[in-house]
Structures are given as structure tokens and as C-alpha cells.
Amino acid sequence: MSEQEDLEQRLARIAGATDALRPSAGFGARVMAAIDHAPPPSFLETTWLSARRLLPVAALAAAMAVVWAVQVDGTVDDELATSYSSIEYASLELE
């Protein structure tokens, strides 16, 4: 590196010097052999991948559960209010 060479020039020079890089002899064959001998995915990997696929379904189910809970809560409130009114009405009648 010369005194005058700035950062970008140095990066460009090194990029040029490494442009001709290529895999060593037999690299492709080693890759295919590694693929053939790679152990099957572990239980944890399989579980994680399956869980990741189910994530959108789980999110949708959770959203639907919240909507259902809010609706049911409203219905229960209405029913409670109705029943309290009935009790009050019945009490008045008894009096």
C-alpha cells in the first residue's frame, strides 16, 4: 500500500488482485460427497422447521381466539345485565 492510496483505491486494488480466485481442484466433488455424507437433520432442527411453518397458522388461531373471547365476553355481559334486571324486576314484584 502506498502513502497516497486511499481507502477506496486500496479496496479496488485488492478486489482486482482477488478477482481470479477460484475453488481448488476437486471442490465440486467434495461438495457432492459432503451432501451424500451429511447426517440427516437433528430432531431439534426438524422440530424448529415444523414449528416455523406452523407459525402463521398459530398466529391466525391466536387472533381468532382473541376475537372470540371479546365476543363471548360481550355476550356474557349482556346476559348478566339481563339477569340482574330480571332479579330487580322480580324483587319489585315481590314487594
Add this chain to the structure above:
Amino acid sequence: MDTLEKAVDRVLSGDRSAFQQIVDATSQKLVRLGARIMGNQADAEDVVQEAYVKAYRALSAGEFDRRSSTNTWLYRIVVNGAIDAKRTQKRRAEASDEQIDPGWDGAARAEARLALSELDDWLQALPPEQRAALVLQSMEGLNNTEIAQVMGVSEGAVEQRLVRARASLRQKREQS
């Protein structure tokens, strides 16, 4: 559809031998990228080999959703693998690259080895994410949008990494 995408289609339909075509079409670019991040060819070949195994598994399991191009997807696997390896790396002995059979021109190889060694020493102090972003932009010629896709971060995060990387290198130069 280009040859690479056709080869991916064949692997997706269960033709294992088509993966060899993917390796042949992409290994030079990926090993060069890996070497520029790792700082030597031997480590780069380990990272790229592991990346191909992961890619093959993903293709076989139908996990490649094609939201990005095959090239971008492979770049992403290699960059992530190289960043992980760089974090945990104990530097290899200087002689490690001499032990592999180059299979290409000796003079150009010697020049490339020297340049990689210079690059590795120069970028040694940078965190692996900044180093990878700088290599992708200044040596691989990717723009910030492409780097963001490869690294799986926002363009703002890419810009921040590049600014910090350059600031660190300038500061290092001023101190020396």
C-alpha cells in the same frame, strides 16, 4: 428462465444430480466472496461447502420459497456462514492455503493469496457484519438494497455498517 433456475427446478423435483450444476455455476463467485470475508481460501471453501449442504437440504425439504433469486439466496447462506465462522474463528496457520491443490495459475494464485492476507490484516479489527457489508459493496459491487437482501437487514442498517466500517479504517490509518 436461466440455467441456474432450471437446475433449481430439477433439484426441487428430486433430481439430485442437478445440484452439481448449481455448484458448477456458482462456486467460483461464492468461494471468492467467502475468501474475501474469511481472509483465506481454505476457510472460505469450508464455509461454502457447508453452505451448499444447507442449501441442498433446504431445496430437498421444499424450504426455498423463491422470494429472492437463487444467487441472492446462496449469497445469504454463505455470508451468514462466513460471519458465524469469523466470530468463532481461530485464525488458521498461514500455510493452510498452501496445502490445498489450487487447480489454477500459480502466479495469479500467489498474488490473490497475498492480497487476501493484506485484506485480512487490514479488516481484522472490524466486526464481521461490517466487514461483510464492506466486501459486498466495494469488492462484489452490490448496491445497498442488494446488500440488505443478502444480509437480511434494512438498508439503513447496511448504511450504518458501511459508515462505521469506513470510519474505523480511516481512524486506524490516522493512528498508524
